[in-house]
Amino acid sequence: MINSFLRTVSFTVIALVAVLGIAGHAPAADMELLGAGATFPQPLYSKMFDAYYQQYKVKINYQGIGSGGGINQLIKKTVDFGGTDAFMTEKELKSAGAPVLHVPTCLGAVVLAYNLPGNPKLNFTSDTIAEIFLGTITKWNDPKIAAANPKTALPNLAISPVHRADSSGTTFIFTEYLAKTNDAWKQKIGLGKSVNWPAGSIGQKGNPGVAGYVKQTPGAIGYVELLYAVQNKMPYGNVKNKAGKFIEPSLKSVTAAANIPLPDDTNKSLTNTDAAAGYPISSFTWLIFYKEQNYGVKTRERAEALAKLLMWMVGNGQRYVEPLQYAPLSKEAAEKSVKLIRSMTYNGAPLLK
Numbered sequence: 001m002i003n004s005f006l007r008t009v010s011f012t013v014i015a016l017v018a019v020l021g022i023a024g025h026a027p028a029a030d031m032e033l034l035g036a037g038a039t040f041p042q043p044l045y046s047k048m049f050d051a052y053y054q055q056y057k058v059k060i061n062y063q064g065i066g067s068g069g070g071i072n073q074l075i076k077k078t079v080d081f082g083g084t085d086a087f088m089t090e091k092e093l094k095s096a097g098a099p100v101l102h103v104p105t106c107l108g109a110v111v112l113a114y115n116l117p118g119n120p121k122l123n124f125t126s127d128t129i130a131e132i133f134l135g136t137i138t139k140w141n142d143p144k145i146a147a148a149n150p151k152t153a154l155p156n157l158a159i160s161p162v163h164r165a166d167s168s169g170t171t172f173i174f175t176e177y178l179a180k181t182n183d184a185w186k187q188k189i190g191l192g193k194s195v196n197w198p199a200g201s202i203g204q205k206g207n208p209g210v211a212g213y214v215k216q217t218p219g220a221i222g223y224v225e226l227l228y229a230v231q232n233k234m235p236y237g238n239v240k241n242k243a244g245k246f247i248e249p250s251l252k253s254v255t256a257a258a259n260i261p262l263p264d265d266t267n268k269s270l271t272n273t274d275a276a277a278g279y280p281i282s283s284f285t286w287l288i289f290y291k292e293q294n295y296g297v298k299t300r301e302r303a304e305a306l307a308k309l310l311m312w313m314v315g316n317g318q319r320y321v322e323p324l325q326y327a328p329l330s331k332e333a334a335e336k337s338v339k340l341i342r343s344m345t346y347n348g349a350p351l352l353k
Helices: 002-019 042-056 067-075 090-096 126-134 143-147 169-181 183-188 206-216 226-231 251-257 300-314 316-320 331-342
Strands: 031-037 058-064 081-084 100-114 160-164 202-204 220-225 238-240 282-290
Touching (some): 031 067, 042 058, 042 100, 042 226, 042 316, 067 081, 067 169, 100 169, 100 206, 100 331, 126 169, 206 220, 206 226, 300 316, 300 331
Parallel strands (some): 031 058, 160 202
Antiparallel strands (some): 081 282
16 A cells, blocks of 8 residues: 555656656766765665766765764855755754755654664663663663563663764754653753763764664664664664554654645654654655855856756655665655755746746
């Protein structure tokens, strides 16, 4: 059923893009676009950008430096686009000096990956997650963890929590979820792309760094994008959602998290979703870029190349999303993305006709 729905969404968006006259590409040879930011979607972007180059001969150089870095590089105008898992703050938008658009490219999930003997499938509540990372739950056989896993023999093993050391949208999604669901976390740590972690939590750079450390360290637990846990063959837990159900992170449950109303600018948090079947630590990931593309030494040709790339990513490019364990855009999200891209201008005139 979900595959049928996703096919319908994909065909609808592809048809919409074709009707708008964007399906045809004729970019100049040797064009190279620069991007930087979130590591959360980097495996997907690597696949998409390679496929795009093979078809249209436009190179896209994307550096995974974290969402905070991507936002900073866009504001400095050293890249054509940034990647972020957190919608820009009012302060960041003001620093940009001109309107910045956010286009979601897919949905992803942040999962709790861990390293335990036998790799059991565990259930977590927001309270146990918060207390593990606050350092108040220190052993895997703690009664609070055991209460959610009555049929699992938990080891008397020290817990080693691992967090992102860089400014990260993955961290924003994770801490936003905890700040929404746990008062102690909200008061002591809060939310952000980087936070002051309690003593004892170990920092690692990027999703790959966290996944690698957890995989090599018995008793470790860290938060990573779903794909990194899958690629590294790591166990990851179910999380209790607002409806009181322990939800396994999957394409179906991540897509379900977005079954809520979406504003025109796509600024919508999906953490602790109201959707009864939704996985509660889900999020859009966005590409960000200036609405007015005539700045610095940027040519109209380069601006058009960016707009065409973005149209492809929310249209035909969606075929690469599901195989890499990301959830494709919903029909509503894709249609709003097309409208945002079509609002891009050069010298005040629409870039795409």
